[in-house]
Amino acid sequence: MDGTEETYAPPPGQAEVVAALRAGDERAFAALMDEHGAAMLRVARMYVSSRAVAEEVVQEAWLGVISGIGRFEGRSSLKTWIFRILSNRAKTRGEREGRTLPFSSLEGVDANGEERAVDADRFGNEGQWRSGPSRWSELPENRLVAKETISVAQTAIDGLSEAQRTVITLRDIEGWSPEEIRNALGLSETNQRVLLHRARAKVRQALESYLEEGRL
Amino acid sequence: MTTIWHRIRGRRGDEPGLSCEQLVELVTSYLEDSLSKSERRRFESHIGACSACTDYLDQLRETIAVVGKIEPDDLSGEMKGELLSAFRGWPRD
Numbered sequence: 001m002d003g004t005e006e007t008y009a010p011p012p013g014q015a016e017v018v019a020a021l022r023a024g025d026e027r028a029f030a031a032l033m034d035e036h037g038a039a040m041l042r043v044a045r046m047y048v049s050s051r052a053v054a055e056e057v058v059q060e061a062w063l064g065v066i067s068g069i070g071r072f073e074g075r076s077s078l079k080t081w082i083f084r085i086l087s088n089r090a091k092t093r094g095e096r097e098g099r100t101l102p103f104s105s106l107e108g109v110d111a112n113g114e115e116r117a118v119d120a121d122r123f124g125n126e127g128q129w130r131s132g133p134s135r136w137s138e139l140p141e142n143r144l145v146a147k148e149t150i151s152v153a154q155t156a157i158d159g160l161s162e163a164q165r166t167v168i169t170l171r172d173i174e175g176w177s178p179e180e181i182r183n184a185l186g187l188s189e190t191n192q193r194v195l196l197h198r199a200r201a202k203v204r205q206a207l208e209s210y211l212e213e214g215r216l
Numbered sequence: 217m218t219t220i221w222h223r224i225r226g227r228r229g230d231e232p233g234l235s236c237e238q239l240v241e242l243v244t245s246y247l248e249d250s251l252s253k254s255e256r257r258r259f260e261s262h263i264g265a266c267s268a269c270t271d272y273l274d275q276l277r278e279t280i281a282v283v284g285k286i287e288p289d290d291l292s293g294e295m296k297g298e299l300l301s302a303f304r305g306w307p308r309d
Contacts, residue, residue, distance in 0.1 A: 029303045037291035062299045117240045127235025132268030153282045172283040197244035204279040
């Protein structure tokens with residue numbers, strides 16, 4: 001949906017943040033870095049070869065924000081504007097590194113690939129569950145909020161492809177909307193959803209193996 | 217566990233029902249609210265009658281909740297410090 005900016009109304013409080021930044025309010029700037037810094041690293045990492053280069057790109061992007069805030073016209077959200085600066089720099093840098101863009105080759109592969117959410121052998125001939133998933137609500141209390149469970153999810157995410165990892169991180173950890181993700185990463189709606197689907201399914205599988213260990 | 221419900225017909229009878237195996241591939245679209253009306257109807261009519269798929273959907277919701285508890289990454293203190301001094305030193309009118 002590219003036309004959304006025409007009827008754009010800034011989120012509440014944005015004008016105040018922009019005014020504070022223009023006035024040189026350091027707390028406003030620090031808060032903005034806390035809010036977006038991690039996601040910027042994530043997004044930059046998609047385009048360039050290493051974490052170190054991603055950090056340089058993020059730093060450059062922030063310098064772009066600092067020097068450009070005086071010209072920010074408020075026709076998109078501040079967040080969209082910041083991530084556009086970031087994506088542009090990251091893309092330029094990635095091209096200079098001779099890196100192929102991460103999503104360009106994905107459209108066919110990941111969307112139609114044979115990756116399944118659940119192993120085929122869990123289903124019978126007519127696609128019915130052979131052995132159904134267990135009821136996690138019946139697990140001992142606190143199991144799902146335990147640190148160890150959360151770290152199993154983290155490990156599963158670390159093992160995903162870069163594209164899947166980025167999408168699930170932005171959606172489920174950073175709480176971005178699907179549209180914000182599509183815009184920042186230049187993804188189609190279908191691709192964004194397929195990446196998220198595969199990512200969540202793999203994390204579920206990892207949690208299932210972990211939570212059901214020793215219960216059989 | 218074998219369920220007789222894996223081929224439930226859609227409510228209007230003219231739509232083929234989803235199998236469990238098909239349903240699990242639609243869970244994200246369902247949770248992201250991007251199914252068409254008729255897909256959504258088929259999805260919900262299956263879920264309404266299939267406890268295994270209901271458990272699967274619950275697992276996905278729990279998965280999302282667990283992932284949501286992961287602490288976001290952060291910029292290094294060093295980078296933040298450098299950027300703050302760049303911000304401080306930027307000429308303003």
